[in-house]
Amino acid sequence: ERTGQHPLVIAGGHACYNPEPMADFIDAFVIGEGEEVFGDLVNAYQAWKRSGQARAELLVTLSGIPGVYVPALYRPHYQPEGTLERMECLHLSAPAKITKRMLAMLPPAPTRFLVPNIEVVHNRISVEIMRGCTRGCRFCHAGMITRPVRERSIEEIVDTLQTALDSTGFEEIALLSLSSSDYSHITDLVDAVTTRFAGRNLTISLPSLRIDSFSVDLMEKLKGSRQGGFTLAPEAATERMRNIINKPIPTQQLLDTARAIYSRGWLTLKLYFMIGHPDETLEDVQAIADLCKAVLAEGRKAIGGRAQLHAGVSTFVPKAHTPFQWVPADSTEQIEAKQALLRRELRGPNLKLNWSDPRDTMLEAYLSRGDRRLGAVILGAWQRGAKFDAWQDQVKHDAWQEAFAAAGLSPDFYVHRTRFVDEVFPWDHIDTAVKKTYLLEEYRNSQQGILRGDCRKQCYACGILPTFAGVRRLHQGDYWKCPEVTRRTAPALAD
Ligand code: SF4
Incomplete structure (x- = not known):
């Protein structure tokens, strides 16, 4: 038209x-x-x-x-x-x-932002300290599509912050990445930032930290406000589940880290979990509640009744281009049962639980692995009044169901179906450079609970290097975190 x-x-x-x-x-x-x-x-x-x-x-x-x-x-x-x-x-x-387009070197970070005269969500200077992540969490879309890891130098980051602070007048900065503790020189970076801007009374945040005492040391160095609480994302509470998603964190390490956080002056610890991971049972969900209670108990031991725990529990939606692109998402009934369990278990003083509406999760799930036929559903839902569905007071779930029916399509086909291993996906012609065979291998590893470590230490040949071997060859050195490619090694990597 x-x-x-x-x-x-x-x-x-x-x-x-x-x-x-x-x-x-x-x-x-x-x-x-x-x-x-x-x-x-x-x-x-x-x-x-x-x-x-x-x-x-x-x-x-x-x-x-x-x-x-x-x-x-x-x-x-x-x-x-x-x-x-x-x-x-x-x-x-x-x-x-x-x-996909991939930059060999990250371009200079923006330094001249619009400075809003009203309160906005991200009211601060944000500098991306590195792009990509080598941890390989199997649910994580960003971790798969932003490879390879490329880091900015400490000098570049500090100079960028200086220019941005001078040109905007912000008093808050965030050092962003998918996994900040994995930035190779994170301690030196934090030292450099705190030294250069000593006396400016800045609030400096470092999101996405690993769960260990090293992260608590880092936050301590930043001497930031403890008002906002300390955030950690274990994502799952049982060892079985953590092996499935490839995010292994021993429970004792989490408890030790929590105790250190409370002891060093933070009153609130925020823990992020997901329900709906593949093969999850109600026991795995119960373990989330038990772990939250155990963490709060550590807080009470450290600082008594002032310790608070906020648990944010979102629902997993399988994403294209990840090892879990083959798996079904939980049904609304399964999600409701898991959330009911958590609501029942996680109540009491100083405990707060947040969760997402299962119907919003379903909407996300329809679109995340849909095909071109969903265009008729999107148009139909819009014609039935679905326009600002991200706003809770405007969401029109019925319009989506009616639009599916009118288009002759079943939401279940897109959401609750285990996909064939050799299925052609609607996104297969979009090439992230991470091979489908690698994702399938990772899917199978998840079914057997096999872990894969940080690929900075051992390359698992995900496909990035064969695709971008020429770029890597021209940009040798530590800036990229994939192995170097020489003329001699390139053909072998390309196999
Ligand atoms: S090529 Fe190797 S090191 Fe690079 S992102 Fe893939 S698995 Fe990690």
Whole structure:
């Protein structure tokens, strides 16, 4: 229905790694890191404007930019039982696979932000200290799609902060990454930041810390306010579950860390868990409640009745491009039973529990592994009034159910089905450079409870290096955390 007069619509970001549910509404998706491709898109658009060509010509040009996916140039074909049979390329210049954009070196971090004159959520300077994560948690979408790990130098980070502080006047900074304790020189970085900005009375936050006493030492060095509490994310409470998700943290280590946190002056500890991990039982959920109580007991031993515990329990939704892309999500009934157990168990003074609405979880689950046919569902839900579903008072769950029925599709097919190991997925033509065979291997490891460690210490050949061997060869050294590639080793890695 759209013509050349309508605006060009381009989307990007992590959710676009499965673009198909939104394919009907978006002209082009940027897959991967956006910093460089943005210029390519603007150049292509300006050249097209000058040429006076039809919109279709622009789309073909955009599809030739590495990392840009133009869905109009692809047609999905489905098997009789509803799974995808293949994705047909409709134009010779459209690549069969769209490999993500990945920057060899992180570009300079932004330093001149808009300074809002109202209170906003992230009211601070944020500097990304590294991109990517080597821990390999199997549920984690970000950990799989942002590989390889690349780190900024301490000098660059400190200089960036200096410029940003001077140009904005913010008094709060955040040193961001997926796993801050894994930044190679984190102690030196914290020392450098606290020394350079001593006397400026800054609040410095370091989110996403590992669960160990080293993290408590780091937070102590930052001497920040203890008002907001200390946050840790064990994600699961039993060893079996932690082995399945590949996030091994001994319970005793968590209890020791909690005691250290309370003893050093924090009154509130926030623990983040997920329910709905693959193969989870009610015993695993009960263990979350038991662990929270044990942690609070440590707090009471350390500081008495002032110790508080906040447990945030979200519900796992399997994501495309992760080892759990094959698994079914919990049903609403299963989620409600688990949440009821937690509500029953986790009540009492100084204990607070937060959880997510199972119907919101289902909405996320429909879209996260959907195919192009969901475009009709999204349009149908919108026509029935679903417009601001992220707002609790505006969410229209019935509209989504009616839209599924009107489109002749079953939500269960997308959400509660164990997918075939050899199934063609709607996102298979989107290439994160992490191989599907590696994800399958990791899925099988999860079923056997086999752990895989930090890939900085041992490379598991996930696929990043064969795809980006040339880039790595040109950027030797410690900046990347994957093994170096020389001319001699490249062919072997490419196997
Ligand atoms: S290539 Fe090796 S080191 Fe690099 S991200 Fe993959 S598994 Fe980790």
